[in-house]
Amino acid sequence: MRFEQITIVGVGLIGGSVGLAAKARAVAARVVGVDPNPANLSAALSRGALDAGTPDLAEGVRGSALVVICTPVDRVAPVIRAALPHVGPSALFTDAGSTKARILADLGPDAEQLPYVPAHPLAGSEKSGPEHARPDLFEGRPTVLVVGTFGANWERAVTVGRFWEALGSRAVLMSAEEHDRVLAVTSHLPHAVASAVAGVTHEDWLRVSAGGFRDVTRVAAGDPDLWAAIFLSNRAPVLAAVDSFTARLAAFRALLEAGDRAGLVEWLREGKQVRDALGT
């Protein structure tokens, strides 16, 4: 798998890492970056993640066989619509957005006819910006590919899937709805919960905290604007995940208030079983 030229739109942590991985693994001969922020472009250029950068979308996508959109999730559909007139007839689009159904809804009823294969590499960091980009960010990580109806789209999905695999990740196929429902629990809920724990902690208590607090709250350092966009783009599944979590924590509270030791042990054991299945 080798592209003559790809374009990355949105050169932050993820976009910068796509560039670094594509260069390091010779997936693209030339990588062009598009970003409204000149500081992002120059940081990515100086780190070798890009060969060229421009704030102009039309100019940036011209001549590219693949456009990888790594903007905040609510910008993906508008960027595809705006870029479409400026790419060649065989160009493909993919993205790294954290939710999928909303992007497809925003694209409208002909979304499945567009040369777009929605993707979500499950990689990231509480840090943001191209200065934290890493060529190995996707290594061994799953990348969800949304493939609705097959047929005409099958070849596109294979090409885009091979691209994400060439960056080091492994492809997992799901529907947009399944992706969003599962990620609401495995990603969006943990983020909300981490932020809520941090939010009820006085800063002068931090000196009496240990590794557990550090781990549980780590993602709360993430970018508030990015995460607000993610939550809003996956509203119903996140609300359902919060409700299910709240009911489970209420069960804990009732057991604790009743002083039910056996019940608490069993409640903790159920969580431990899931966590142990994940490994360290």
Next chain:
Amino acid sequence: MRFEQITIVGVGLIGGSVGLAAKARAVAARVVGVDPNPANLSAALSRGALDAGTPDLAEGVRGSALVVICTPVDRVAPVIRAALPHVGPSALFTDAGSTKARILADLGPDAEQLPYVPAHPLAGSEKSGPEHARPDLFEGRPTVLVVGTFGANWERAVTVGRFWEALGSRAVLMSAEEHDRVLAVTSHLPHAVASAVAGVTHEDWLRVSAGGFRDVTRVAAGDPDLWAAIFLSNRAPVLAAVDSFTARLAAFRALLEAGDRAGLVEWLREGKQVRDALGT
């Protein structure tokens, strides 16, 4: 600071690490371990955390200048009471229990007259057992020392504080009530929340999870029996922490349901500010 002999009661992760640190830093010439489980004793002996081990408390504490109790939190008071007749007149007790007020209540109204300086080293792991013990477990970590009224207890507190500092930690003085209220938020709440997140996650969703889920749920792998004991020994402060957390998550839910982007950003920013103050 050098003791001729110390005794560690309860030779698990913490007790084993106390032994390894005491030997590595020459804090004790001889370390005796007491544990009802022979496997714990032989694992700790073979790792060099102990010089001798016995299941017999009276035999194990005889001749020791310091007894460090690293049992589950609900065993600390009974162990002190049972060991007292078998130690010399100048022997001191300390412990590593995760909550403090309940231990003092269990000891009864004369708790302050006992040669016991309650301690809580804020170090640990989701792993348990002496096979995971580490000589550097306490390095750079705070150890809370509970010092109620000073006066006669001041010298004891200094000796025990210097012991924990000699293992590599730094002493922080608090009252038992303040300790329990703060730890309910910085340690017990995060544990309950981590377990609740894991508990609402189907195991077959784990393949689509990333570092955020891994971090948030890590402590949920901890020992259910140990943690049930911790929660029960700090019931009222943990219930209050759960309520305050639940209210904060409910605010998130309301903002999300209302589609209030600015409100969500502000809510996330408040959590981020606390987490950023902690550092990575």
